[in-house]
Amino acid sequence: MPLLTTSGAATLAYTDTGPPPGRPDAPTVVFGHGLLFGGWMFRPQTASLSAEYRCVTLDWRGQGDSPPAAGGYDMDTLTADVRALLDALGTGPVHFVGLSMGGFVGMRLAARHPKRLRSLSLLATTADGLTPARARRFRQLALVHRLVGIGPVRGRAAAMAFGASFLGSPESGPVLAEWERRLRRSDRAGIADAVRGVAGHPPIAAELGRVTVPTLVLVGEEDTSTPPPVAARIAARIPGARLERIPRAGHTLTLERPEAVTSALRAFLATA
Structure with missing residues (x-):
């Protein structure tokens, strides 16, 4: 996996499919993952969309295959990391797809650096920040994981990350096993x-009126972390945003309902 070293001395892992054969000027789609995951959570989407687009994923600091950094886990610094990657790859404006934590970054990009984007897709995310109670739960999760690893909190984390329908299906077994395996090998x-960075991130809702690029908001109907009313508030604040709900999906809808998510993205990107 290629690595990028930022001006702040952080090392970031990313993937890049390159332009599709015969389409050197194809638009680029950049994917920003959710907490406790990595760019791999978009594997079904990049595998399908890479026939039409250049697909790039980025692992946030300390997650996936990106090693820990001395600091800079706040959303503003992660937004700067995306800008550094776009500059390094020479992509020009991109379609940005952000899930949960990736959506926090995507909203900042769209509101503050609109010339960087062609469109914005927000999946299972919030513009409101975390409630104090939820922030406390995240900080407790960070402490337990730091001390003893994912084992003691695996069940609670899985219930936050995945919907009930998916967790009750046989299809969840391999996905959960890979998720846990990747977490266990992470620092x-x-x-x-990273968890503390999410717990303390400030809201961005007041800036959403400045988003001018075409925007898609996707949410799973079984998402208990950022439920449909949260997604509806985002869509209501962004002029012209399109809101779609994915049945039988929770927070990690790209892995729970990959075909439905890919179909929604393909239809949106074709018109953005």
Whole structure:
């Protein structure tokens, strides 16, 4: 996996499919993952969309295959990391797809750096920040994971990350096994810093009126972390945003209902 070293001395892992054969000028789609995951959570989407687009994924600091950094786990610094990657790859404006934590970054990009984007897709995310109670739960998760790993909190984390229909289906077994395997090989300090970065991130809702690029808001109907009313508030604040609900999907809808998510993205990107 290629690596990018930022001006702040952070090392970031990313993937890049390159332009599709015969389409050197194809638009680029950049995917930003959710907490406790990596760019791999978009594997079904990049595998399908890479026939039409250049697809790039980025692992946030301390997650996936990106090693821990000395600091910079706040959303503003992660937004700067995306800008550094776009500059390094020479992509020009991109379609940005952000899930949960990736959506926090995507909204900042769209509101503050509109010339960087062609469109914005927000999946299972919130513009409101975390409630104090939810932030406390995240900080407790960070502490436990830092000290002893994912084992003691695996069930609670899985219930936050996945919907009931998916967890009750046989299809969940391989996905959950890969998710846990990747978490166990990650640096626990980096994961803890990432969790604390999410716990303390400020809201961006007041800036959404400045988003001018075409925007798609996707939410799983079984998402208990960022439920449909949260997605509806985002769509209501962004002029012209399109809101779609994915049945039988929870927070990690790209892996729970990959075909439905890919279909929604393909239809939106074709018109954005």
